[in-house]
Amino acid sequence: MARTPLLFQPISFRGVTARNRIAVSPMCQYSASDGVPNDWHIQHLGARAMGGAGIVFTEASAVSAVARITPNDLGLYNDTQQAAYARLAALITLGGAVPGIQIAHAGRKGSCTRPWEGDRYIPVAEGGWQSEGPTEQGFSETKDPEPHALTPAEIGTVAAQFAGTARRALAAGFKIAEIHAAHGYLLHSFLSPISNTRSDAYGGDVRGRARMLMEVLDAVRAVWPTELPLFVRLSCSDFIPGGLTPDGDILTIARMIAARGDVDLIDCSAGGISPEQKIPSLHPGYQVPFAEIIRREAGIATGAVGLIEQPTHAAEIIANERADIVLLARAVLADPAWPLRAARRLGVEVDLPGPYGRATVHE
Ligand SMILES: Cc1cc2nc3c(=O)[nH]c(=O)nc-3n(C[C@H](O)[C@H](O)[C@H](O)COP(=O)(O)O)c2cc1C
Numbered sequence: 001m002a003r004t005p006l007l008f009q010p011i012s013f014r015g016v017t018a019r020n021r022i023a024v025s026p027m028c029q030y031s032a033s034d035g036v037p038n039d040w041h042i043q044h045l046g047a048r049a050m051g052g053a054g055i056v057f058t059e060a061s062a063v064s065a066v067a068r069i070t071p072n073d074l075g076l077y078n079d080t081q082q083a084a085y086a087r088l089a090a091l092i093t094l095g096g097a098v099p100g101i102q103i104a105h106a107g108r109k110g111s112c113t114r115p116w117e118g119d120r121y122i123p124v125a126e127g128g129w130q131s132e133g134p135t136e137q138g139f140s141e142t143k144d145p146e147p148h149a150l151t152p153a154e155i156g157t158v159a160a161q162f163a164g165t166a167r168r169a170l171a172a173g174f175k176i177a178e179i180h181a182a183h184g185y186l187l188h189s190f191l192s193p194i195s196n197t198r199s200d201a202y203g204g205d206v207r208g209r210a211r212m213l214m215e216v217l218d219a220v221r222a223v224w225p226t227e228l229p230l231f232v233r234l235s236c237s238d239f240i241p242g243g244l245t246p247d248g249d250i251l252t253i254a255r256m257i258a259a260r261g262d263v264d265l266i267d268c269s270a271g272g273i274s275p276e277q278k279i280p281s282l283h284p285g286y287q288v289p290f291a292e293i294i295r296r297e298a299g300i301a302t303g304a305v306g307l308i309e310q311p312t313h314a315a316e317i318i319a320n321e322r323a324d325i326v327l328l329a330r331a332v333l334a335d336p337a338w339p340l341r342a343a344r345r346l347g348v349e350v351d352l353p354g355p356y357g358r359a360t361v362h363e
Contacts, residue, residue, distance in 0.1 A: 007315040008348045011054070011325065013229035013264045013301070016175045018054030018098045018325075021318050022339045025305055025327035026102035026178070026233075028059040028073060030114040035062060035075025037084040045088055048332060049095025052339030052350060055325070056097040058088060060104035060180050061169075063161035066129045067105035067186070070114050071122070076101070077161065082168045089173035096353070100176035101169045102233070103162055103220070107186030108133035108147040108195070109272075121145075132158075133189050134196040134203065140275045155202060155212055158186070163219035170224060177224055178231040179216060183272030187213050188235050191253060192273045194243045206249045210256055221262045231303070232257055233267040236290035239277040246290045247297075254298035266294055267303040267327060284313060291323035303327050311342035337361065 008020045024045075031040040041058075049056045062068040062075035076085055085101070092099035111128035113120050121143050122128030132154075133139075133147035150158065166177050181187035189195040190212040196203050202211050217232070224230055234253065236246040244250050246268075257263045268291040271277055279286070287306035295302040304323035308314050309331045317323050332338045343350045344361045352359055 004348055005315045005319060005346050007318045007326070008343060008346065013176070015227035016098055016229055019096060020052070020054040020339065021325045022053050022314065022342070023055035023100070023303065023325050023327045024048045024053045024057055024097075024332050025329040026057040026059050026180070027329050027333060028069065030070050030072040032072050032074050035065070035068065035073065035077070035081050037074055037081070037088050041074065041088060042091060046091045046095060047336040049092040049097040050356070051095075051332070051336035052343065053097050053332065054339075055100050055176060056092045056095070057100040057102050057176075057178060057327075058085075060102050060106075060185075061085075061165060063103060063105050063158070063165045066110060066132060067161070069106040069110055069185075070112050071127070072114055073106075076103075076165045076168050076172075082172050085169065085172040085174070093173070098176060099174050100178060100231075101174040102178045102180050103165050103169070104180035105132075105158060105162070105186035107131065107184070107189045108137075108139045109143060109184055111144055132186065134198050137195065137197070139184065149198075152200065152202065155215070159212070159215045159219040162216045163223045166220045167223045170228070176229050176231060177220065178233055178267060179213075179220060180233050181213050182233045182235040182267075182269045184235070184274070185272070187216065188273060191234075191249070192238055192244050193249075194238055194240060194273050206252050207256075209249075210253050213253070214256065214260075217257070217260065217263065229264040230262060231265045231267050232263055233269055235270050235272055236268050236287070236294065237270045238273045239271050239279050240274050243273060246293050250290075251294065251297055254294045254300065258298045258300040263300070265301040265303055265324065266298070267305060268294055268323070269305050282307065284309065285317065288317055288322055295321070295323060301325075305329070311345045314342065315346055
């Protein structure tokens with residue numbers, strides 16, 4: 001029998017093993033009230049765990065109410081939310097996947113309506129909140145015109161909030177924590193010279209701009225056990241002149257992360273820092289080279305994400321060691337059983353749970 005493609009071989013990070021190297025990428029559902037997971041999230045994440053992925057990530061989970069992008073985001077900062085998150089972790093585990101949580105702060109892109117409601121700033125007077133960033137420079141005309149510039153003491157508070165969410169995620173049963181430092185949200189806005197023009201210890205050169213991320217990682221690792229993996233999602237390119245590039249500051253940051261020895265994978269995404277960004281070409285796997293460069297040059301495991309839709313493409317990325325896992329969003333949003341269909345296409349036998357044993361999987 002042909003050897004099982006590496007894509008469908010198990011992979012371990014610390015004490016956690018996933019059944020294959022396909023992860024459901026974090027995807028906001030904008031369907032919560034007060035940050036609490038409900039039937040929508042149960043159905044959404046449960047279906048994708050049953051669909052055969054190795055790892056299923058929750059959407060960006062806010063570390064506080066003002067860390068949400070919209071009033072309908074998930075958050076994990078109180079006991080009610082924690083109890084509902086425990087149900088999500090149990091359900092993902094029941095489906096045979098490793099439950100992962102993405103921990104996030106929206107920064108200056110917070111207090112907005114949902115994408116299908118225009119993605120517009122909700123002023124404080126209309127029930128929104130003042131967003132937070134490295135400076136008082138807003139993201140765009142349709143976002144908070146004047147975010148609050150975090151003081152060093154407030155940066156410490158936010159780092160502690162990341163740790164608080166990690167502690168709750170652990171108690172809820174999550175096995176992988178991913179820190180969201182991409183897509184223009186708070187941690188990315190500190191990393192990028194486009195948005196971070198501070199002159200204190202949290203700005204300036206790449207070490208200064210990376211200080212907040214490093215302090216967040218310190219705080220999270222202090223509560224997230226050694227036997228559980230920690231991932232970081234980075235925007236590897238700002239797609240804008242003067243911004244972050246994969247072979248410039250991002251490589252330095254990736255090397256700083258790798259040198260810590262307590263982060264297990266960099267999830268290599270891109271973009272989101274400015275409405276002025278210009279993505280040179282949107283083609284299948286357009287972000288894979290970022291995962292490849294960082295894996296090779298920084299010596300740390302990477303995740304590839306972005307327009308990976310064909311099983312043979314996903315298999316090729318892993319077989320050629322361009323990344324260690326692939327993360328899928330839109331393809332698996334359309335088809336929760338994408339991993340099962342990919343297995344079928346690649347000639348891999350998958351052990352289905354008893355009740356699903358008679359399922360016929362078509363390509
Ligand atoms: C509906 C939707 C919600 C998303 N929410 C998040 C999120 O919460 N956190 C995040 O890091 N990326 C988020 N993304 C980005 C995806 O995780 C992924 O990086 C991106 O869609 C590219 O992958 P794809 O081509 O497979 O869709 C979202 C994407 C979609 C389509």
